[in-house]
Amino acid sequence: MSKIRVVHYLNQFFAGIGGEEKADHKPELRIGIVGPGMALKKEFGEEAEIVSTIICGDSYFNENLKEASAQILKMIREQKPDIFMAGPAFNAGRYGAACGTICKMVKEELGIPVLSAMYEENPGVDMFRKDLFIIKTADSAAGMRTAAPAMAKLALKLAKKxxxxxxxxxxxxxxxxxxxxxxxxxxxxxxxxxxxxxLKGDEFVTEYPMPQFDNVTPSPAVKDMSRAKLALVTSGGIVPKGNPDRIESSSASKYGKYDISGLAALTSETSETAHGGYDPVYANKDPNRVLPVDALRDMEKSGRIGSLHNYYYSTVGNGTSVANSRAYALEFAHELKNDGVTAVILTST
Amino acid sequence: MVKEIERAGIPVVHICTVVPISLTVGANRIVPAVAIPYPLGDPNLPAAEEKKLRARLVENCLKALETEVSSQTVFDN
Structure with a gap:
């Protein structure tokens, strides 16, 4: 039997092209193995071969979903793979979303088995777990050693039906x-x-675990915006220049509360981003692009809104755990409530 | 964070670029943004145009907050 043909997908980072400054890298096909493909090759032995690797920047993919998907599908089709593999994406959210989107499309359009791998809090898991096999991984690339064998093993099984x-x-x-x-x-x-x-207090395993729904009922709409007090919250890491609280660029262990009462707009002099998960050039140049203080001041002046709350809350939503994010918001949501805030605009990058 | 704010009884609109992630997370009012590194701007536009774009996006956010919703809603326009 000839070797199983594998096509592998990677983002710009794992392909060694670059970090966030290269996240707009357009889809590219390379013949043979790139980066993490080496670890898979070792596990495949003589049974399977990565014939080509497709690389795309995380931002480019998620911002140009349709074009990027079409281009990538065409590349994959031409390589005639027996199986398609994407990642592992670990805890990289945009990478996970890209891996899942492409896997699902390949499965539906080409009818071949597909496989990805992610950390359990990667949003790609909940988006695609019903559609795909997604191998469990650690939250960082340090987990490659265990991820690669598990991926390769399941891939071979899938390919051999x-x-x-x-x-x-x-x-x-x-x-x-x-x-x-x-x-x-x-x-x-x-x-x-x-x-x-x-009853005895012994351990047991249920045969039918209850699904955990955690939907929140939408709050009622704002009745009179011209009297409303609006607050800004962001996961985009906007902080006062110099990052006084030293919020981490990824896996943030805290959030900040910052006074904007005297500011007509944010500027490169007053503010910057602490976020390490996107190219900071644009936000550092004009922080209103992430936290629209200038626009809300205009609306405050024109009477469209009652007022802009004197403080904004900020953290870095880059690999930050769900439990931490929840704890931060639990804390400041009560403050917002006590400060008489009517509604919140939350911006994410 | 969106969910905890909403749970506290404060209406919240989530403006972000990757809408499917926001849907998965569980935001109820969602406004699609421009791009990941500049959700409320566009460095390719002249400054005045960029400000107008941002005003339009914030206006969409306000409209979303003024709209009653019974389930997750994407305000796409």
């Missing part, structure tokens, strides 16, 4: 698929056994 085991066995994120199996004990017996274990 072997039976795929449950998520725990194969190491992929739960997809919400139920499978009928025969058990030697009746359901009633298993249920009673489980109940007894529960």
């Amino acid at each position: 072997e039976e795929i085991g449950p998520p725990e066995a194969e190491g992929y994120h739960v997809r919400g698929i139920r499978k009928n199996v025969f058990r030697d004990k009746l359901g009633s017996k298993r249920a009673v056994e489980m109940l007894v274990k529960k």
Whole structure:
């Protein structure tokens, strides 16, 4: 049997092209292996071969979803792969979204198996877990050593159309698929056994985990904007020049509360971004591009809004854990409420 | 953060470039932005035009806040 043909997708960073300053890199096809493909090659042995690697900048892909998808699909089609693999994306949100989008498209358009790998808090997991196999990884590239073997193993199985085991066995994120199996004990017996274990305080494994929905009911609309007090919040890392609280450029361990009461607009003199997950050139030059203080001051003057709150809240939403983000907002949402803020505009990069 | 603010009973609009992420996170009022490094601007435009663009985007945010919604809504215009 000839070798399984693999096409691999990487972002600009993992392809070694560059960081955020290269995130607008357009789709590119390279013959053979690039970067993390080496780790996969080692695992594949003689069974499979990465015939080509497609590279695209994370910003370019997410900002030009349609064109980029079409270009990339064309490149993949021409390479006639038996399987398509993307990532691992670890905890990189835009990279995860790109990997998932392309995998889903390839699966639907070309009808071949696809596979990606991400950290559980990567938004790409919730976006695509129902559509794809996504191998579980650590939150940073330090997890490549365990990610590569798991990806390669499942990829070979998928390409050879072997039976795929449950998520725990194969190491992929739960997809919400139920499978009928025969058990030697009746359901009633298993249920009673489980109940007894529960009553005794022993460990047990449920056969039907309840889904966790965490939707928040939308708040009522603002009735009279001309009397409303608006506050700005951002995950785009806008901070006073010099970053006095030293908010980290990624995995932020804090947020900041900053006074803008005297400012008609943010400028490169007053403010900058602490965010390490996008090219900071544009935000540093004109921070209103991320936190629109100037526009809201105009609206305050014209009476479109009542007032702009004297403080804004900011953190860096780059690899910052969901638990931390939640804790920050829990804290400052109460302050906003106590300060009589009517509504919030939250900007993200 | 969007959800905790909303949970505190304050209406919030999320303006961001990658709308699918905002939908997954669970924002209820979403306004699509320009680009990741400059959600409310465009360095390719002359300064006056860029300010107008930003005013338009903020106006979309205000309209979103003035609109009653019963589920996740993307204010795309």
